[in-house]
Amino acid sequence: MEQRRIGPFNVSALALGCMNLSHAYGTPPGRGEAEAVLRRALDCGVDFFDTAALYGFGANESLVGPVLKPHRHRITLASKCGMTGVDGRKVIDGRPETIKRTCEDSLARLGAEVIDLYYLHRWDKAVPIEDSVGALAELVEEGKIRAVGLSEVSAATLRRAHAVHPIAAVQSEYSLWTRNPEIAVLDACRALGVAFVAFSPLARGFLTGRLTDPATQLEAKDIRRQMPRFDPEPYARNLGLLDGYKAIAAEAGCTPAQLALAWVLARGSNVIALFGTKSRDHLDENLGADGLTLPPETISRLDLLINRNTVWGARYNAAIQTEIDTEEFS
Template identity: 50%
Template sequence: MDKRRIGSLQVSPIGLGCMSMSHGYGPADEPTSIKLLNEALDVGYDFLDTATMYGGGKNEELLAKALKTRRHEYVLASKCALFKKDGKPTIDGRPETIRQQCEASLQRLQTDVIDLYYLHRLDPNVPIEESVGTLADLVKAGKIREVGLSEVSSDTLRRANAVHSIAAVQSEYSLWSRLPEIQMLKTCEEFDTTFVAFSPLARQFLTGKAQDATHYGDGDIRTNNARPRFEPEAFAKNIQLLEPLKDIAVQLKCTTGQLGLAWLMAQANSQGNKTLVSIPGTKHIEFMRENIGATQVQLNDSLRDEIGALLHEDMVIGARYAQGQMKVMDSERDRD
């Protein structure tokens, strides 16, 4: 499998988002998750993404429990500054908080170093220079190898890079969420920063297996923060956008989900960013195996462009997040 670069690190073009095994999509079965994580390494995943926020640290503990003896087989990414306090999501990018959370993550992960450590969200009360300066100190101390940012604007990336090189920017990117195309992909190219796409399958939408919000429980983000596009009336119209992609998937002998991931891999050269990695998340072993299979789907430039025109954010009904969630985002359109 071809490798893609994140700073000094080398990873496969499709990594594994681990959030849903502890957070965001309802309860998960721990024995199944442990089996999934091990099988993921066996079938070719070598980039695993977790965070302090996911399950209040439980996701990091899960990775350590499942893969402690296999730590050398994968690149490990985690995140700081976003967590729950008194049951409410809190953003705190102060230096002392970042240092404390890094130490706690290292203990939960049972590792000496985190390969890629992101500022999970920009703290509007703390200059990005202070937060990144602290992350740079953690690099010098050997606690982390590379610095990343999540859900930030191009302006923030520029300011951060003046303090320390940023190896990766993570944000939502898929056929139905094109925000990074406004400016971020070009800015990443300018600074030799890898773009890491989360929710590349549009929260299961692109697989054709998703349902409207009424089918999910309270612990599922499609019933709250990510609800707008899954509202019954909006979803009934949005799901029709998949029909032309189904025909292409049949021709290529792949699933619509694999087609969406293959489109993202092909975007690395078309959007001014030569290094782009996606991290589809799942708590289901069969979906994990299906997702990595997308690396076998090849798209030429013409077909890539055709797919991108068949399903585009401008066609989708509903915002990607509820209004309250949008207010904490630091990105070109989301902050307007």
């Protein structure tokens, strides 16, 4: 598979986010099927896997750790701290002592001696970013982690953090229908030599073309039910974009999902597309985007069709919006 650079690591440009196997998108698959997805990814050449302490409140790390452990010499493993499950609820806590304790817990669940890339999952705005990143820098010195990342931060926060310790990667939502990184953080990453890891590159399923009626297709506990963009009225408007989008995919000789991933990878040589799935079939389809190069005119048509001015609905509700530091369009 095509390789790209994150800090000291060469990784597959198409990376597997493991959250869906334990968390957030309705009922997760059984353990056997989840392990089969992971093994299929390994067999297909994926060598960059992403988990977090939050996912399944530790269950995801306990799932992926044993499967990936025999392959640690040939993969890059990422996890996250700063947002965890405490007494059954999500808690954002970026205090140095919490970060270090979370790292120890993650190492135990993963069955690992070191985590390759360790992200601050969310910036706890009650704690200076310098203090949280300082704790991560100490974990590097202690040999517990190899590189430091940040998630859903602004360019200004990235620069403050980078002044304390080199940041290897910023992870934020990025796709045709979520363009916030284009405001500033993509440029900041390029200027600082930081990789950009785009999560939800398939627009949380919208760009696969298979999610036509969230009201009936999404389970009650699916996180998308809390996102305004998936409410009935805005989603009905957004569906109007899919006919033109599918036509471009057909002309390009690929599936809608592959087109979405190829568009993300075309945004820069420092960009990695981090997708998630519960299905081996969908995994195989997504990995078909490897090596798919889009002509400039195709990219221009996509940009004109799906962009911040043509997509309806906010990506997060008001409560979740307060938890992130990402720049917002006016």
